[in-house]
Amino acid sequence: MSTTVTAEQFLATSIELATANVLNSGGPFGAVIVTADGRAFEGVNRVTASNDPTAHAEVTAIRNACRELGTFDLSGATLFTSCEPCPMCLASALWARVDRVFFAADRHDAASVGFDDAVFYEYFENDNRDALMPVAKLELGDPQAPEALQPFNTWNTLDSRIDY
Numbered sequence: 538m539s540t541t542v543t544a545e546q547f548l549a550t551s552i553e554l555a556t557a558n559v560l561n562s563g564g565p566f567g568a569v570i571v572t573a574d575g576r577a578f579e580g581v582n583r584v585t586a587s588n589d590p591t592a593h594a595e596v597t598a599i600r601n602a603c604r605e606l607g608t609f610d611l612s613g614a615t616l617f618t619s620c621e622p623c624p625m626c627l628a629s630a631l632w633a634r635v636d637r638v639f640f641a642a643d644r645h646d647a648a649s650v651g652f653d654d655a656v657f658y659e660y661f662e663n664d665n666r667d668a669l670m671p672v673a674k675l676e677l678g679d680p681q682a683p684e685a686l687q688p689f690n691t692w693n694t695l696d697s698r699i700d701y
């Protein structure tokens with residue numbers, strides 16, 4: 538007899554992963570990627586455990602799924618996460634072409650225990666973002682043939698390129 542795992546069950550699993558991860562020297566975040574054909578790949582936050590600020594639960598789940606499946610494209614997949622994805626995780630899900638995201642706790646719940654998710658959302662919504670981290674375009678070389686375009690020009694002429 539086959540049993541269908543519901544969205545609520547996958548979300549509950551992400552919360553269980555998050556809680557267990559706290560007791561395993563990780564941050565309180567867990568995630569599950571479920572492919573269109575029902576394969577599930579888990580991830581937990583390993584930022585401090587692996588000295589990797591990008592090792593959020595969602596990114597770890599995406600990396601695990603992509604490595605196991607041998608692809609960079611998770612079209613059709615759903616991301617279940619114990620907490621609303623931060624901007625980096627949302628962008629990662631977009632780049633992975635994940636179809637949809639379900640989360641449990643939100644950015645304000647995360648802020649209540651000291652995490653900066655809400656602060657980083659404001660970075661993208663706020664005109665005064667330079668106060669947190671200035672980002673500037675720097676001109677290099679001949680304005681008629683900017684060095685900055687060299688990689689794109691090379692990419693554009695490469696027949697063997699793999700678009701993503």
Ligand SMILES: Nc1nc2[nH]cnc2c(=O)[nH]1
Nearest residue numbers: 566582593594620621622
């Ligand atoms: N959603 C989410 N927010 C975080 N904030 C800090 N780490 C994490 C994480 O792994 N996931």
